[in-house]
Amino acid sequence: MHCDYYEAEQCRSCTLLEVPYADQLARKDARTREALDGVPTLWEEPLASAQSGFRNKAKMVAGGTVAEPRLGILRADGAVQDLRECPLHEPVVAAALPVLAEFMTAARLVPYDVTSRRGELKYVLVTASPAGELLVRFVLRSTESVPRIRKHLPSLTDRLPHLAVASVNLHPTHSAVLEGEEEIVLTERALLPMRVGDVEMYLRPQGFFQTSSQMAGALYTLAASWTAELTYRTAWDLYCGVGGFALHLARPGVEVIGVESSQEAVAAATASAADAGGGVRFEAGDATAFALGAAQEPDLVVVNPPRRGIGADLAGWLEGSGVRHVLYSSCNVDSLARDLTAMPSLRTVRAQVLDMFPHTEHFETLVLLER
Structure with a gap:
């Protein structure tokens, strides 16, 4: 690869x-x-x-600015290295990442800065089902950005018609833990079907x-x-x-x-x-x-x-x-x-x-x- x-x-x-x-x-x-x-x-x-193209999930650290967002990994200097074109992700996940970065700008989601401990959006988590549907989670410090996410969600769904489940995870503390305990589901559906062979399984936002x-x-x-x-x-x-x-x-x-x-x-x-x-x-x-x-x-x-x-x-x-x-x-x-x-x-x-x-x-x- x-x-x-x-x-x-x-x-x-x-x-x-x-x-x-x-x-x-x-x-x-x-x-x-x-x-x-x-x-x-x-x-x-x-x-x-x-x-390549085998990962059904992307756990992306949010960085950069509202105008120039980044989705990737945290570097040693505290900045975020953008990895939107990582070849490990399934094609449907890879195609969604640039759209989600643009959504950060449209919804004015301020990336969290680990050095200054300021900002709201910590992570964007994306999971794809075998059928190509998506579960997208926004990990936030507080509910401050939730109304704007709700407002712009229809436009995101228009651009990602296979978006089945969207949610916000609240993670108020400064820690290396990926997510917090409270989840706010933003869509009518809360379950993502994950069909494997003849068995239909379901995934909720905080499931593995x-x-x-x-x-x-x-x-x-x-x-x-x-x-x-x-x-x-x-x-x-x-x-x-x-x-x-x-x-x-x-x-x-x-x-x-x-x-x-x-x-x-x-x-x-x-x-x-x-x-x-x-x-x-x-x-x-x-x-x-x-x-x-x-x-x-x-x-x-x-x-x-x-x-x-x-x-x-x-x-x-x-x-x-x-x-x-x-x-x-x-x-x-x-x-x-x-x-x-x-x-x-x-x-x-x-x-x-x-x-x-x-x-x-x-x-x-x-x-x-x-x-």
Whole structure:
């Protein structure tokens, strides 16, 4: 992939860009094998991604001025490097970014300056569905700009007819956190359909979805394929997000419960379950607390934790439980290896690297464990 920003040394986020893509895949596969050394595994070949145009979301820092806005990343000097032409984004996202920059001028959205701590607009967050619809979020310090955003929203919709959901997120504090707790939905619709294969999922403004729709589909398809021959009547999807694994594991006569700390994600997952029919339900709560407090153990547990992994308490519970199979999706092979070491009675029978984040050291690993 060629990137003018990288060549000009304006952005070096893609740390492996100069490494041939086949070598990137081999490097990530070797990294996983090394981390899981000594674990008996059926190793699948790493699953490749598109090398450009694969990111379904853009998390853009707002900078510059009202007259000359920028959308990109924060530089070391506190200024914003514009990255509207980043080749990683899906075409529909890339096409929306210049329009959103012009909207900043039309609605007089003053970019937040981290050095002076003045201004209103901190981030513009854009997510595209597989069908090409958009969810756009404006992260603001206060509600001062909300009336102007509402006033100019019809013109934005005219220019972006595939804009399905727009919202404002209020983030009043000066911190490195991306967003605040309060969300104001500006459109009639609050749910963005994210269809993956035969499953219709929904995304709310504060919900999480995988960075690449292509690789998300591959991940859920693998999960369904790897568990197709397993016998289970009950299953848990812990750290379930918007319910991707749970919805793909549903089958007649099986009870599936998804657990997620985000209320927004649970609301979206519940809407998906209503469309899909019975057998799947979702609860808001802590995954570890849910497992430790459950009256009965399931036959199958899926975990898809953040980078820190599932932790000692949940790993210890799984080790001492009677759960027959665990499907572990990890974005950090080091925490994955640590968690597997804490569960020696669960043997790894299958593993595969999925290149969710090309040109970086990050990737997803899917592992099937059997007691």
